[in-house]
Amino acid sequence: MNEMIIATKNPGKAKEFKIFFAKYRINAVSLLELSREIDDIDETGTTFEENAALKAKEISALLKRPVLADDSGLVIDALDGQPGVFSARYAGEPKDDQKNIDKVLRELQGVDPSKRTARFLCILAVAVPGERTIFKKGFCEGKIATSQAGHHGFGYDPIFIPDGYTTTMAQLSPDVKNQISHRSDAIIQLEDWVKQLQ
Numbered sequence: 001m002n003e004m005i006i007a008t009k010n011p012g013k014a015k016e017f018k019i020f021f022a023k024y025r026i027n028a029v030s031l032l033e034l035s036r037e038i039d040d041i042d043e044t045g046t047t048f049e050e051n052a053a054l055k056a057k058e059i060s061a062l063l064k065r066p067v068l069a070d071d072s073g074l075v076i077d078a079l080d081g082q083p084g085v086f087s088a089r090y091a092g093e094p095k096d097d098q099k100n101i102d103k104v105l106r107e108l109q110g111v112d113p114s115k116r117t118a119r120f121l122c123i124l125a126v127a128v129p130g131e132r133t134i135f136k137k138g139f140c141e142g143k144i145a146t147s148q149a150g151h152h153g154f155g156y157d158p159i160f161i162p163d164g165y166t167t168t169m170a171q172l173s174p175d176v177k178n179q180i181s182h183r184s185d186a187i188i189q190l191e192d193w194v195k196q197l198q
């Protein structure tokens, strides 16, 4: 089976990439599985694109192989786009999904359901040594719930209600999430590139 390195240390993302790539009979290998220890990349960019490129290019240069990176996050209209690029560390260091959820719910206390619109964004960057980096962008529109529910997925899934659904992303099965998510929206656009890896 062919392999594709995914420049992530997030086990939730890694699991989703494994499922997508398995359809093309490609083994998606995250940084958590490599035999060598890879230092964390400082995500110093101010945009999802910059951070995705930083992660993909640094790991690709280190391993001298094609690498795919994902920079993603939650954009909440009533919070002027926050947590945005700071989604992973919205409630501070070290990153903590539950603290992030608690902070969003606190910040949105008293905000009317009609004004709780938000979207997940995913930027994928593919870095191949000696080639130009490829970018793909995916969205998933929805709104922020008033309390958390569900245990599937990761990150902000327990408070995100995708448009067209009445439950949170974390209450939907992984299969459904993988059909509607920002990550799948972006990955589908890479299909032609992925197929030539087979």
Ligand SMILES: O=P(O)(O)OP(=O)(O)OP(=O)(O)OC[C@H]1O[C@@H](n2cnc3c(O)ncnc32)[C@H](O)[C@@H]1O
Pocket (backbone or CB within 6 Å): 007, 008, 009, 010, 013, 043, 070, 071, 072, 073, 074, 087, 088, 097, 100, 120, 153, 154, 155, 156, 157, 181, 183
């Ligand atoms: O940088 P890597 O190692 O890939 O892992 P990370 O968790 O730090 O990832 P990001 O820098 O891209 O930050 C993305 C954050 O946005 C949130 N997020 C992204 N995709 C999500 C999803 O599908 N469901 C819920 N939350 C998500 C979650 O809090 C992530 O930690």
Ligand SMILES: [Mg+2]
Pocket (backbone or CB within 6 Å): 043, 088
């Ligand atoms: Mg990160």
